[in-house]
Amino acid sequence: MKSNIKDVAKKAGVSISTVSRVVNESKVVRQETYKKVMKVIKELGYKPNAIARSLKIKTTKTIGILIPDISIHLYPEIVRGIEDIANMYKYNIFLCNTDLDSEKELQYYDALSEKQVDGIILISSIISDELNNKIKEYEIPTVSIGSDYKEIPSVTIDKKRASKEIVDYLIDRGHNRIAIITDTKAIKSKSLEKLNGYKEALKEANIEYDERLVISGGYHFKDGYEGARHLLRLKDGPSAIFAANDEMAIGVVRAVLELGLNIPNEIAVVGFDNIDMSAKVFPSITTVAQPLYEMGAIGMRVLTKIINNECLETTKVVLNYSLLERESS
Amino acid sequence: MKSNIKDVAKKAGVSISTVSRVVNESKVVRQETYKKVMKVIKELGYKPNAIARSLKIKTTKTIGILIPDISIHLYPEIVRGIEDIANMYKYNIFLCNTDLDSEKELQYYDALSEKQVDGIILISSIISDELNNKIKEYEIPTVSIGSDYKEIPSVTIDKKRASKEIVDYLIDRGHNRIAIITDTKAIKSKSLEKLNGYKEALKEANIEYDERLVISGGYHFKDGYEGARHLLRLKDGPSAIFAANDEMAIGVVRAVLELGLNIPNEIAVVGFDNIDMSAKVFPSITTVAQPLYEMGAIGMRVLTKIINNECLETTKVVLNYSLLERESS
């Protein structure tokens, strides 16, 4: 049977406060008593009840993380970064998949709040106004990773600049028919930033913006695959294709190879994100590396600081990305 | 400020028991009082404190999951399956990465126990004797996914049979120099099962077992890549390579393509697991599909049954796999 602090106290012939002191490594306990109590703890296999403890001290050493879908590449690495730091600080993490459904986001936010988490990390969340209100109202320390919204602390990269840079790179390599596959209908999403970076690069290079080279897809492999097939059927099609993420880029590669074209000689392909597979496939994908693990780790660090009321230099961390030139371009 | 049950009671002019009854949808409350209390709850934005509740009712609606590393392909899908079912039953999940380090496994198991989780799911755990003892001692409902150990309830697939089948398939296609890349040093791990399936298939087909065609790697891309490079340098090398997982298979593919060989004509490649990328890369990988999502979902279902003391037909669920023939063979 599970024993509690009382059982230990009785068996050790001390009060429960002494047991509590021993468990919490209070320095005031006499060596002798400490040992005596410890012995009983071992014998009984006593484990303190964290729930009871939390109720008393009003902190749970638990944080929640809201993520669109853990089975989408890119997120697991961020989560791993979070978890490593969380573990270091003795936090456990609740994982919640929202499928980018605001209803679910709100629901989970409530559930986490009821479970008294010490903090919450939002990953690539849409952050509806309603959610933002909750965040303010509940006063649970919250940080957003990968997307930015009003005064919520965040860690991101400058996607627009990164996109411009990778398009610049293609232009430098002599391409002037450059297609982009991204989600142009996104409202306040990152994909719009990518499209803007693309446009800016063309403008600066005096390349005419051609709507036929802009494919509005989703985010998945098949969007890249189908987008590329469409582009490759065009009369004066592109010589380079920029897919807004690596999974789509891999779809593009497949489409190109199926048509028997050579990469990068006939068609260059670049992606975004640097998911692990982008280095492993053949040809490997030139891409913008987001420091995924670091984004998670830093996000968690920021969160601990907020939780502990430490002051931070900035609540808006913008990390560096890097351009990885590989076989596909 | 966060309000509690007392605040609500006072403002509504009722006792805390009545508020509690309202919150827990007890049928005995008069309509009128119910509405009155509800109104105050809304006004105050009252959210019940799940920690206090848990302390009282001794269940937390929380489960823990121990996983080697969420950033390894294959695991996120299992986790997603777990989470969907967990969510359905109103459970939240603690995610813990163990890196297959038994020390960490034990640590996390303790932490989860202290946090009073209602159940624990082990994914591809080694399950040391020590851990097994803890599992027995703590009496926390526990199920293992992807690996099997003594009397612990589990959901798995028959890896040995699956391996035999995929090797049979290669033999049927006329291959008789078949290499395998797997972790032969594994003690009680799944890789040994795979090796055994491989051996059995050869034996049945009267193909001599050639140690030079057995590469002991780890589990990662580079193990597949390097293993294949080694194999392809052999005088009488293989005409087909069986990699014990898809990530390694993708490494094999890269090595083969780099050497300018044709897949599947000169070298056939098969993998194991059916991670999503195995269908997306070019050429796509022939593989054994483990029903990852289902394994998670079913594992969670089994767990809820154990938690609720419902009887289950069997504590050892063995799921079907399927052979997916694709471009690499």
Place this chain on the structure above:
DNA sequence: CTGTTAGCGCATTCAA
């Protein structure tokens, strides 16, 4: 250095 006591916020038994 140690023990007594008072809650933390809630569910629940027992009376009313």
Place this chain on the structure above:
DNA sequence: TTGAATGCGCTAACAG
């Protein structure tokens, strides 16, 4: 149908 009282297991004054 409702309320008063008790205790879940623990921490933290406070007193000794």
